[in-house]
Amino acid sequence: MKFSEQWLREWVNPANDTQALMDQITMAGLEVDGFEPVAGDFRGVVVGEVRSVAPHPDADKLRVCQVSDGSQDVQVVCGAPNVRDGLKVPFAVVGAVLPGDFKIKKAKLRGQPSEGMLCSASELGLSDDHEGLMELPEDAPTGEALDAYLGLNDVTIDVDLTPNRSDCLSIKGIAREVGVLNSLLVEEPDITPVEATHSEVPEIAVRAPEGCPRYLGRVLKNVDLSVPSPLWMQEKLRRCGVRSIDAAVDVTNYVMLELGQPMHAFDREEIEGGIVVRMAKANEKLVLLDGQEVELTADTLIIADHAKPIAIAGVMGGEHSGVSPKTRDLVLEAAYFDPITLAGKARHYGLHTDASHRFERGVDYKLAWDAMERATALLMEIIGGEPGEVVEVASKQDLPQERVIDLREQRVADVLGIEIDRTILEEILTRLGLHIDKLLKHGWRVHVPSFRPDISIEEDLIEEIGRIYGYNNLPVTEPTGSLGLRPQKEAVRPVSAIQNYFVDCGYQEAITYSFVDPKVQSLVNPEVDGIALANPISSDLSVMRTSLWSGLLKTVAYNQNRQQSRIRLFETGLKFRKNGDAIDQQPMLAGVVVGNQLPENWANGRRTADFFDVKGELEGLFRVLGIDIEFSSGQHPALHPGQTAELFRDGEAVGWLGALHPQVQKKLELNGTILMFELFLNSIVSGYVPNFKDISKFPEVRRDLAIIIGSDVGFADVERVAKKHAGDTLTALRAFDVYEGESLGEGNRSLALSLFWQHPERTLNEEEVHSLFNGVIDALKQELGATLRS
Structure with missing residues (x-):
């Protein structure tokens, strides 16, 4: 906010010079962004x-x-x-x-x-x-x-306020701060009610009280807008960065800068019937004061008459109802609009006004009456007119509720690191406008004024005390505290272990946006609708991701367009799905591999990574995590029909592995074989707890087996059946040969297996091993239709 130093000193005039004043308010949390003389050097x-x-x-x-x-x-x-x-x-x-x-x-x-x-x-x-x-x-x-x-011996000071300090978006607010900092009284202008001289009142109906809990209106008749604003007012507006337009607009801007209450003046003749505060109807249009025509959305709070919209509430008035030199009767508006209802509306229509800047941050909900009387008196002084009664429509249950906070004296000392005299604390609170309702045994019960919407908890009060007492006056102390070790389940592996594993395997970690292109997402996960953002950064970042693949594939395209042929990326993050009125967030692990399996050098050939390379890396991860995962052929709309595996743990699906579908790859304009995986993190991070086992001193027994099975039977099924019937002493099962040929018949495959048995406490005899071995053969025959190969 820009303000004139002279105007501020009309309210409160500390002994500080300009530089000292700026330093003081900066140290109080109102950072001075810059200053400049109000006129050139002449x-x-x-x-x-x-x-x-x-x-x-x-x-x-x-x-x-x-x-x-x-x-x-x-x-x-x-x-x-x-x-x-x-x-x-x-x-x-x-x-x-x-x-x-x-x-x-x-x-x-x-x-x-x-x-x-x-x-x-x-x-x-x-x-x-x-x-x-x-x-x-x-x-x-x-x-x-x-x-x-x-009075050109003046400077314009530009204060960069944080969004929570809406109370300082006015001369009154900044003067209040300077008065507190210097223990000075603030001289406010005398605001007295203006007596009505006629009986006409505006008809006001508020149909959206949750968005507009308070609305005030007054008719000012027989004004003369040919009279310009006085030079003193034009100068004050100019020094605050506001251009003078006409007396009606200048006065409402002046009151906004002085008190912090945005106002608006309508031409009474252009209002049909009365004023209605309501939500916009779909496809309603409004031509704004800047000449721009906007199509209103149903979530926009508007001011309307009985026929049409005449303003976007708290943002900008309409051109049709704006004042002009021909205007003879005014309708003055002063209202309190709910910040949440107005949040983002100005930006939605490509606007940013002084009014929206204040209403979005929160205006004092008790200020409208003073602003109405102040503006009426100024208008009558400048352009004449006959005032009517003020009409108020208010919804007490929708207005902000008064906040009462208990402040503990010891808590102040603990947080600030210094014991401040109780009298000084009470003086600071009082000067800030905080009302001490009751002195407690160990503190105070404090009522927060309506102009401080940012104060809601005890720590906010302590921050105010520290700010006014002076950060430079607080001692330098080192915070101390006891940090106990939190229990950590040994079976649950940290995500960092997964990240370190992939880095060791030559992957690089990617961090992509949670917002993705809906076109890419529809290719990757067409069966799930993404959650559309109400106010996206851009059209290609307009939905929440339902899979990490969308962002990773976009990253692959970015790298391939810059001549990077070998790409190995992984990412951990959330995916989002709609669940009724709620949003489910699921932690995921995903990766993508493109190009050669190993970096190109004199020892490594140019072998492109394939499905089994990535499968092997995942199997290595599962061994690190201490979990058993079953790979089963499956179908996924984003993956190649013949190179897709669904992963299961104890019968529960935990993810996918496969090559990108050629049609999807063509639409995304990607090169080479794209291998991808995606896993549910919560389903894989918990494994077994490592425990020690004695190494057996007794000999290991090996038996080899060659079977003929259908080509549609996967090794995982063979391994599952064999382990189920091989007994507890089975230590390993390996496939050492696979053969397919005309001699086996169409649709058949030969698979050679080695089975290893070892007892921890004694030597296995031939009969035991033979019995277990025959049990495996019988189970393979009965459950998978296998036959022994001669």
Whole structure:
């Protein structure tokens, strides 16, 4: 927020100079982002009076003027279109220096002598307006130095406020802070109710009280908007970065800057029936004051009449109902709008206004009455008018509730690291506007004022005390605390162990957005609808991901477009699915492999990684985690039909492994074989607890077996059946040969297995091994239809 130092000092005037004042409010948490003089560097400019104006004999666009500087009349040649008899104007006398080190000298313009220069606002560095001379009030004292008359010994201070300090988005709020910091009283303007002089009142209906818990309206009749705002008001607005428009708009802006309450003025003749505060209807349109036509959404709070929308509540008024020089009757609006209802609405329509900036952060819900009376009095002073009664529509249950917080004296000392005298603490709280309702044995019961929506818990009060007491006055202490070891289940492996494993395998960790392109997601996971974002960063980041593959494949495309052919990435993160009105978040582990299995060098060939390379790496991970996972052929819409495995643990599906489907790969314009996996993290991190077993001293027995089975039977099925019937002393089962040929018949495969038995306490005899071996053969025959190969 920008504000004038002089305006602030009208409210509270500490002994600090400008720099000390800025340092003080910065250390109080209101960071000064910058400051600048309110005018350019000039001297020798006085209030001049144009006594007469005559045409230039040799130039149609120039005028020969007689100008008084308070002591004498001199001739000045001027080309400004608004120069006229009796005009009071800034006059740079001979010898004056204007911004940019421009010196005024005697000169001749088209043969006519000119002693001085009549100035526009832009030539004095007051504004960008260079359309004509800067006009001063008729009562401006001729000959007085312009900088003294306008009070230009002033600076504009720009404070960068955090979003929680909405109470400081006004002169009143900043003055309150400066008063607390310097133990000074704040001199507020006298605001008294304006008596009504007519009986007309606006008809107001609030149909969305949760979004607008309080709405005030008043009719001001017979105003004269041809009267400009006084120069003092224009100057205060300018120094706060607000452009003067007309008296009605200037007054509402002035009250907003002074008190912090945004207001709006409607043309009474343009309101059909009465005012209705409601949510917009689908496809309703409104032409705003800036000329932009917007199509309103159903979640937008609007101000309407009985026929049409006339404003977006808390953001901007409509062009149709705006005031103009023809306006004779005004309807003044002052309201409290719910910050949550208004949050993001201005940005949704590509807008950012002073009003929306304040309402979104929270305005004092008790301020509307004072603002209405202040604005009415100023308008009557400037443009006249006859005020009516103020009409209020309020919903007490929807207004913010008063907050009461118990503050413990010992807690203050513990958090700030210093024991502050109880009297000082009470003085700080009182000056901040906090009402101490009750003195407790070990602290205070504090009522939070309506202008501080950011204070809700005890720690907020302690922060306020530390801020006002002075951060520089707090001792440097090292926080201490006892940190006990939290129990950790040994069977649950940390995610870092998984991450370290993949890094050791040559992968790089990727961190992608949780927001993804809906087009890519529909290819990867077409069976699940993504959750659309209400206000996405961009169209290609507009839905929540239902799979980590979407982001990883986009990363693969990014790298391949930059000539990276070998890509090995993994990611741990959340995927999101709609579950009724709730959103399920599931931790996932995913990876993608493209290109050669090993980095290219003199010892490694250019062998492209295949399905079994990645399967082997996953099996290595499962051994690290201490879990048994079964791979079974499956079908997934994003994976190749012939290279897809679904992973199971104890009969529960835990993930997928496979090659990217060729059609999906073509649409994504990716090169090479793309191998991918995705696993549910919560299903794999818990394994067995390692325990010691004695190494057997007795000999191991091996038996080899060759069987013929159907090609559609996977090794996992063979392994499962064999282990089930091989007994507890089986130590290993390995496949050492696979053969398919015409001699076996179509649809058959030969599989050679080695089975190993070893007893921990004795030597196995031939009969035991033979019995177990025959049991395996019989089970393979009965359950899988296998036959012994001769």
